[in-house]
Amino acid sequence: MKHLYAQWLALSLALFAVLPAQAELTAADKQNIAQQIERWNNHLNGKQDANTLYAAQVNWFGQNLARDEVLRKQQDFNRRAPQFSQRIITTLDITDDETGSVQVDFVKQVGITTQQTKNYPAQLTFSHQPEGWLISGETDLLTRLNLKDAEVQGRLTKGKFDGVNKDVVWVSARDPQNGGTCNEEGDCQCSLWSSNPAVQPAILPQCIGGIVETLSQLDDSGRDRVVIFPQWWTSAWQVVYVYDIQQGQWAKALPSFPINTNVQEGDNAATLVQRDPQHSGFVLVKKALWDEKQEDIVTPQESEALQVVK
CATH class of the missing domain: 3.10.450.50 (Nuclear Transport Factor 2; Chain: A,)
Incomplete structure (x- = not known):
């Protein structure tokens, strides 16, 4: 990472x-x-x-x-x-x-x-x-x-997030109180946008911007997934989101999970979320957790089901 x-x-x-x-x-x-x-x-x-x-x-x-x-x-x-x-x-x-x-x-x-x-x-x-x-x-x-342009690498990504149409996605940050620029004294949230105007933005709380990456072939649905690494003002702890488009709207493909950039420098979307070869429709998720016994951060890899909107 x-x-x-x-x-x-x-x-x-x-x-x-x-x-x-x-x-x-x-x-x-x-x-x-x-x-x-x-x-x-x-x-x-x-x-x-x-x-x-x-x-x-x-x-x-x-x-x-x-x-x-x-x-x-x-x-x-x-x-x-x-x-x-x-x-x-x-x-x-x-x-x-x-x-x-x-x-x-x-x-x-x-x-x-x-x-x-x-x-x-x-x-x-x-x-x-x-x-x-x-x-x-x-x-x-x-x-x-x-x-x-090197300055925008990671700020946009492309994929077939609904399994059919190739779109561009990105996040933008705003102060939810006034819709303007965020600052440390106020709140801030991000919107996850698609270039497809029929898909309404998803809201990510406590976010001042972020990196987006595309993951493909996590299952046999044909849908790509966008992995979002939101930023905040401080802290090595980050919350990671994984979304796809189902029934014409953004849907969480997985529950959000924590990572710690101090101990996971080498990780990216592809190492954090991988297809589970043993279970169809499941992925292996690598997350950062505090282990009370070891009094240290551990990064277990757990199998979780990809969520489907019903």
């Missing part, structure tokens, strides 16, 4: 890095950025022009382009896909960094046609210019994954 722990640590440090700077964004700044995102959404839906929307240079889905080139590419796409539409379906997670840039994460639902609609984990970057807050970056996590 060493590589997973390194990813957890990197993501946690990134979160801590932005927290102190978050206070520098005023309520007016956040309101202006939110208004710009509304304008951006209207622009892509063909309802508003792009005046004072983009900065002179934009990192657009991995390409550094001039503003006019971005607009030209958007116009070309609209001609090829006249039925395109999108809408924002979550609250905005707005964070700033030491450079003064602001990153906004949210989930958008995009339709090329009325029959082809997908959820995407979108990202916009804003920089403050004389004209106000302008978009200097536009992308989504799936594009970054496909471009082999």
Whole structure:
């Protein structure tokens, strides 16, 4: 689990890095950025022009382009896909960094046609210019994954979680009280998302983000399983979740179980959950437990049934 722990640590440090700077964004700044995102959404839906929307240079889905080139590419796409539409379906997670840039994460639902609609984990970057807050970056996590961006490795995974359709899944964190960015003073929970808009997110408590991995062929159902390693502010103890999609909704394939990253550095999803060769429909689960007699952490491997929604 060493590589997973390194990813957890990197993501946690990134979160801590932005927290102190978050206070520098005023309520007016956040309101202006939110208004710009509304304008951006209207622009892509063909309802508003792009005046004072983009900065002179934009990192657009991995390409550094001039503003006019971005607009030209958007116009070309609209001609090829006249039925395109999108809408924002979550609250905005707005964070700033030491450079003064602001990153906004949210989930958008995009339709090329009325029959082809997908959820995407979108990202916009804003920089403050004389004209106000302008978009200097536009992308989504799936594009970054496909471009082999090291920062998003482990944040998304793909699989046939319902046994039929190949989808992309990820987790996003929000403060459940206000829908905004999480901090140590408040609560935080994650939503487990699927790119399939018919599948509603599952809620994971006490979670500020996490790593997701796909496991295949745990049984003969044809369903892949997503293993989620949620993060929290501190502690080597973690709770692991295993989900699949049954009857059109996320379902726990196994009860959640504890691990300890101090004693399980070499473990990952494939070593924690394995098909039980002796029992059909069962898996071997390696979990961390405190042994009172030994006064130490032990990691037994126990056979458990994969859960089926009835």
